[in-house]
Amino acid sequence: MKMYIYHSGTALMPFGDDVLEAQLMLGTLAQAQERACVRHGVELVRIDKPSEALDRPCLLAADYVYFSEKALGDFLKTAAEKKASAAALALKRCVSVEHTLPLQDVVLNDWEDDRGQVVYDLWLVPEGPLSDDPGLVRAALAERCPALTVPMREVVHAVRLPVIDEQERYFKYPFTSTICCHISHWAHLLWLSQLALGIAWNDCFRNHKLRAAGKAIWAVLRRMSFNKWKILSGMNLRGPGCDVHPTAYLEFSRLGRNVKIGAGACVRNSLVGDDVVIADHAVVINSVIGNGCYLTENFFMVSSLCYPGSTLGNLKMQMAVIGRDVYLHGWCSLLDAKFVGDIKVMHHGKRVGTGRSFMASCVGHRAVLGAKVLIHPGREIPNDLLMVSRPEDVIAEVPESIPPRTPMVRDAGTLVTLESLNNRPKT
């Protein structure tokens, strides 16, 4: 069978990239779609307009739709079992679906009751012509293709969030590989990267059952323990040429080729691309790091996504999306929490709530953030932004003679005596 993926012209801001170039796990959305199709023997054909899909029956999807291998496989299997000639991929309401739901343009059926489901733009198309216009096609197929709910399983792990206003809050972290999402905003990339570990490991276990079982048995035998943390620390996949310091700690992570991990570094539940350098005492938790990134000493990264080629010297970063070839200096902080109300982001020209209290910002490609600044949550930093310090923040000129043991203070880029500052007329 053929799957036609039509071009929708969706561009992801602030990157300005076509949505197919969006970073998903360690590749692009286009690669993820191709991988899923190859796994299930479906021939992927990219077309400009829906009307160019000629074969019948066929699968049709918009290019902004991300579907995991498992989701596509289960959709085809369920359709075959039910002998459905026309269907639209749907997932029932669950934690992983809700995790990526904000800002998505999807059809919600019976959302408030137990039978709630989300219908995505991936259809099994029966006989009949298709229009040139994607909008008309969506409307037509919504009538012609009934929603087909794909069975799914997920394990939910509750992570405690900071207490505000005496209300205990938990971040429900789902572990599943049945994922579908309409990608139209950088926040979707962030949320999908937080689910990437489940997708990657479930696919790995499914596709390499023997190897995965052998690894788990070896992890138990080598440590002579059933302690879950000890077993997980043995469940890592390393590509060839990796250089991991003996004091570094790896747990349930996947490393690409030629990854270098320094002394005392900690990498947990993360996907790390090829040629990445994680310097000494850096910490990476539940994140996706693209190829060729350099994480400097003492860097701390949690639940974030990083495109390839970036140099990150920020001391702490949580829930952020970092573009390609970005340079982030240690004194530029991306704030990631809002005390009251949810974090709002720009979407289709409007400020829209994400329903989240904890989320940082998105840094565009090639941005250089070298200044002492705090950036509020949910902001988009444009591509190629070069941000430097204000002169009063730094000491650029050290006077040649400074009176010894006299208190000096920073002033307009140099050092002056505290006394002269106090004697200035107050404005």
Added chain:
Amino acid sequence: MKAYLVKTGVLIEPFGDEVGEAYMGGQSLAETTSSALRWADLEIETASSSSDLPLSGDYLILPDSLFLTRRCIREFLGATASLREISRLALLRSAATDYSAPLQDTAEKDDSVAYDLYRFRGAEMPRDLSWPNLKIFLASRSRLATLDPRPRIEQLPQSRPGPPWTTLELPRTTLLAAEVRHWTHLVWINHLLPWVRLEEHWEDRPGLKRSLRSRGRNPYKRAARRSIIGANCDIHPTAYVEGSILGDKVKLGPFASVRDSIIGPGVEIADLTKFKRCVVGEGCHTLNDSYFIGCTFYPGSTLASFMLRNSVLGRRVFITSGVMFWDEAIEAPVSVRQAGGEVDTGRWQLGGCAGHECVLGTRAIFLPGRAVPNRTMIVMRPEEGVVKLPQSAERLVPHVYHQGRIRKMAEVLPGYEPKEIEP
């Protein structure tokens, strides 16, 4: 044979010290040079001009600003043993010569770099020449004896905007020579010295002991076994030492980490503090959770920093956590002040330097390559610190900092809605 150390009068700024007092690998440069010359069975004499040198004979001449390893002297003596003329030390150009090359006063030939170590033979020494003229005389009549340092290269990734991504080649060799004229040379030479001193130490030890310590395939574990721990050190079981030399009575707190460093006697390293490629002088102590990379600390300092890299701190300095010697240039390589002018170092990563007995307080952020004079005291600007707080506060009513006080936001900024709490 005798070796004559000629006084050059070079001062290392901002310390104002004579170059012989420059801090190199836990000793002064004068002590370092003396021990290297003595190891090669050379008798050391000092000279202030050519009049203090014998008219003829076979002897070495070097300025007091020249740093040399003992292997360099030994191989130079071997290479010039059969020559009957004035010979000059040259090293084949490699990372070993390039690493500390910026700002040095060396002569660069096609594929080699010539240093001011001369073996004087087969000529007559003129009288009354000070070092600059003596140097010209020797350089014009000498023939180069070129040695090959053959360094093993370690690539250090550079934290700077890219692409292209750059790395700095860190040479691993015991054959080193460098001219010391600037505080940046202390940074660069001290990056190399922990490894050099460790290699020299194990060269002198019996082969069996050396082999036992060098066993295994993992280079990090091997380096950890080859560390030298002084007498009466107090090392917490969770602390980590790799490829380092610890003096006597060093204290390492829980989760402290010392890699590729020389730690002087009596240094106290507090919990979670990390050192990499550092030289720490006698009696320094750190505060908790500090991080130092590629720094040189003269003795007696109190050290605290979230992250301090490629910097030099003088004797008895007190540096607090909020002080930052920024070490990552963004648009152009770091330039430093030398002889009254700004000189480009060609390096993208270089911190700063604080003179002896400086007290550097919170929120002092120096741009790369800046040097602070001796006994400077930097304090916080008055309006930056909070000095007055309300006695009580209403629940979830936003307050802001204003002129040294914490006050209700509505009073200070009427009508402003903070972004953290907008509904």
